Amino acid sequence: MYKINEVFETIQGEASFTGTPSIFLRLQGCPVGCSWCDTKQTWDVDNVYKVSLDETVEKKADSDHWADASAEQVLELFKSRGYTAKHVVITGGEPCMFDLNPVCNLLHEQGFTTQIETSGTFEILAPEQTWVTVSPKINMRGGYEVLTSAMKRANEIKHPVAMQKHVEELEALFAKTGVNPKLVYLQPISQKVSATKLAIDTCIAKNWRLSIQVHKYLGIS
Numbered sequence: 001m002y003k004i005n006e007v008f009e010t011i012q013g014e015a016s017f018t019g020t021p022s023i024f025l026r027l028q029g030c031p032v033g034c035s036w037c038d039t040k041q042t043w044d045v046d047n048v049y050k051v052s053l054d055e056t057v058e059k060k061a062d063s064d065h066w067a068d069a070s071a072e073q074v075l076e077l078f079k080s081r082g083y084t085a086k087h088v089v090i091t092g093g094e095p096c097m098f099d100l101n102p103v104c105n106l107l108h109e110q111g112f113t114t115q116i117e118t119s120g121t122f123e124i125l126a127p128e129q130t131w132v133t134v135s136p137k138i139n140m141r142g143g144y145e146v147l148t149s150a151m152k153r154a155n156e157i158k159h160p161v162a163m164q165k166h167v168e169e170l171e172a173l174f175a176k177t178g179v180n181p182k183l184v185y186l187q188p189i190s191q192k193v194s195a196t197k198l199a200i201d202t203c204i205a206k207n208w209r210l211s212i213q214v215h216k217y218l219g220i221s
């Protein structure tokens with residue numbers, strides 16, 4: 001069973017798939033604790049806040065309410081809601097706290113493509129075809145070995161930045177792991193003007209890419 005915080009259909013607003021119609025599956029639970037995290041409502045799993053799967057779709061605002069669902073129930077939900085997007089983004093919270101093979105395999109059989117957004121602090125359990133976005137949480141839970149294998153598995157790296165030290169930490173991580181990713185995105189933290197300037201200047205200097213959170217500028221989910 002997966003713990004589902006919310007399900008919604010929108011446009012992917014970050015990194016390589018920006019602009020792609022997507023169904024978002026946000027899973028509940030994350031122990032990493034990034035100070036600037038924009039989804040803190042997903043951190044705790046409190047049984048008092050367990051609701052029905054339909055309620056997770058009908059949410060009007062962010063909340064820490066969540067529902068249990070199997071891979072089959074997730075697929076049924078997509079069908080019953082009449083979603084038309086064929087790309088599914090599994091995020092959180094930290095989705096890699098769960099074995100994502102069952103849900104990704106089922107979705108692939110049904111003609112969907114899948115993508116995971118992960119911090120690289122848990123082992124990634126997902127099929128080969130799944131696009132993996134690693135937003136490496138350096139010096140956080142999980143340790144060096146887990147983070148290194150996540151970096152190797154990643155199809156793209158997406159690193160939130162606000163200060164020069166965040167750029168330096170990322171470069172140190174590449175050097176330490178020996179991973180030289182083809183796609184590196186910098187994502188300004190919380191649309192701050194100074195963070196955006198830092199990200200633009202660094203992307204130009206290093207030939208990396210800029211990921212702004214398009215959905216936040218548009219005021220959509």
Ligand SMILES: C[S@@+](CC[C@H](N)C(=O)[O-])C[C@H]1O[C@@H](n2cnc3c(N)ncnc32)[C@H](O)[C@@H]1O
Nearest residue numbers: 036037038092093094117118119135160189190
């Ligand atoms: C909320 S996280 C959930 C998935 C997973 N826990 C992770 O960190 O990748 C989704 C993405 O949003 C990024 N993010 C979170 N808060 C942000 C913020 N305030 N500004 C920019 N990016 C943020 C994360 O680094 C990650 O790339």
Ligand SMILES: Nc1nc2[nH]cc(C(=O)O)c2c(=O)[nH]1
Nearest residue numbers: 011012013014091117215221
């Ligand atoms: N539109 C949209 N794109 C996103 N890309 C990553 C998101 C996330 O919260 O993981 C996100 C999100 O919450 N909304």
Ligand code: SF4
Nearest residue numbers: 030032033034037119
């Ligand atoms: S790992 Fe992801 S969900 Fe967890 S606190 Fe950090 S940004 Fe938020």
Ligand SMILES: [Mg+2]
Nearest residue numbers: 038039091213
């Ligand atoms: Mg988000």
